[in-house]
Amino acid sequence: MKRIIAFLIVLTVFCFSFTTAFAAGINANEASVLSNMRAPVSMNGNNVYIPASYINQAEANFNTIDMTSAQASKINSIIGQARAFLKGTGKSKISELSSSERQKLMNYASAAASVLKLSAAAGSNTKNVKIISKNGGVVVDDSNNVIKTTGQQQSPVTYIAVSGLAVLFILSAAGLIISGKKASAYEKKS
Amino acid sequence: MKKRVKIHNNVKKFLIVPVVMSLVIGAAAIAVSFSVASDALSIGNMFFSDNQVDYSKSFENIFVPTTNTSDTIDASEVEFPNIDKQFGELKIKGRDVDAKLFFGDGKIPLRNGAGVYAGSFIPGYGKTILVAGHNNTYFNGLKNVKKGDIVKINTSYGNYEYKVTDTKIHNAKSKKSYDLNANKENLILYTCYPFDTIGLTEKRFFVYADKISGPKIVGLYD
Structure with a gap:
């Protein structure tokens, strides 16, 4: 009997070692959250959408997890509350929101993120959002523009070091010229 | 007086000349190797950094080359990368572009290669793949790219080819x-x-x- 059980365990391990399955793809729960995120919010008769960059980043994250139906239900409920709140402000655009209204919106984002054990943080102006995983990994980052700075940024230390070398070079060259002139003047005198 | 001349000559011989010569040779080497000052400064950055984090080492690599030539791959067989992970490589033959490919385009990816914006998608997804790289390192070779060139992206789940259709200059905020x-x-x-x-x-x-080629990721949505 023991041999049969051991054989079955080995067989199971052997079979699973052939195919590596990841928590990939968008399950029905994740799809419902994405669909909810894509739907417009009516603000004073004006349809406002969550930017594609946010939704795409959420989708990328959902591809690495398996959201349960309970989690999706909680997140969708929070999105619903956020919608109702935005509608109730009487404003027509997100940019018209006051800082306290932005903070409240941020609180909804934090509540939704915490369902997935993520934390949301905003910049001091609460315009930029960053969602971070438990281990500190960035999941969503809207604190930078879509198009990044791709020129080499020099550190101040580099500038100082390179400038220092240049100054040293100039001083050495000047010293050489001066001492050369002095030597030739002395030779002329003697 | 003769002693003074001797001291002067020794200083000249053993201090000033070697220092000046080393600086001249050093400067000449930099000038030959790198045509512009920005490149010299970039090299300087490698030695003189006020950043405590060593971005050149602190990343995870999930890229393992594959010979998969199928037209499709199931999503369950794809390890979707997290931000700052290397998941592939990007090359343009004959154009001096050869970079590690990361997911995310923050400091770690751009210090070590090219980075896919996390708000865009990975190859095979059927959507936009937006990739950033520094102009004086990994993407300097983009200046040589012409219409019709082939961009190759190799990942652990498939190898992709893209044909260049256009090049354009835009404002960063556009x-x-x-x-x-x-x-x-x-x-x-x-x-x-x-x-x-x-x-x-x-x-x-x-x-x-x-x-133009590479496996499409299927079964993305249940």
Whole structure:
């Protein structure tokens, strides 16, 4: 009997070692959250959408997890509350929101993120959002523009070091010229 | 007096001349190796950094080359990368572009290669792939890219080819340079423009390419 059980365990391990399955793809729960995120919010008769960059980043994250139906239900409920709140402000655009209204919106984002054990943080102006995983990994980052700075940024230390070398070079060259002139003047005198 | 001349000659012989010669040779070496000052400064950055984090080492690599030539791959067989992970490599033959490919385009990816914007998608997804790289390192070779060139992206789940359809210069803030809602697989590479400028620039050089081969990820949605 023991041999049969051991054989079955080995067989199971052997079979699973052939195919590596990841928590990939968008399950029905994740799809419902994405669909909810894509739907417009009516603000004073004006349809406002969550930017594609946010939704795409959420989708990328959902591809690495398996959201349960309970989690999706909680997140969708929070999105619903956020919608109702935005509608109730009487404003027509997100940019018209006051800082306290932005903070409240941020609180909804934090509540939704915490369902997935993520934390949301905003910049001091609460315009930029960053969602971070438990281990500190960035999941969503809207604190930078879509198009990044791709020129080499020099550190101040580099500038100082390179400038220092240049100054040293100039001083050495000047010293050489001066001492050369002095030597030739002395030779002329003697 | 003779003693003074001797001391002067010794100083000249053993101190000033060697120092000046080393500086001249050093400067000449830098000038020969790197045509512009920005490149010299970039090299300087490797030695003189006020950043405590060593971005050149602190990343995870999930890229393992594959010979998969199938037209499709199931999503369950794809390890979707997290931000700052290397998941592939990007090459343009004959154009001096050969970089590690990361997910995310923050400091770690751009210090070590090219980075896919996390708000865009990975190859095979059927949507926009927006890739950034520094103009004086990994994406300097974009200046040589011409229409019809082939961009190769190798990942652990498949090897992809994209044909360059256009190159354009846009302002960094322009939203016309990309479409994150596109439902067609398209590759966009970009870097700062002009290519050999010191410091920050407002313009970006974009390379646009369409997918010509590589497995489509299927079973993404239940």
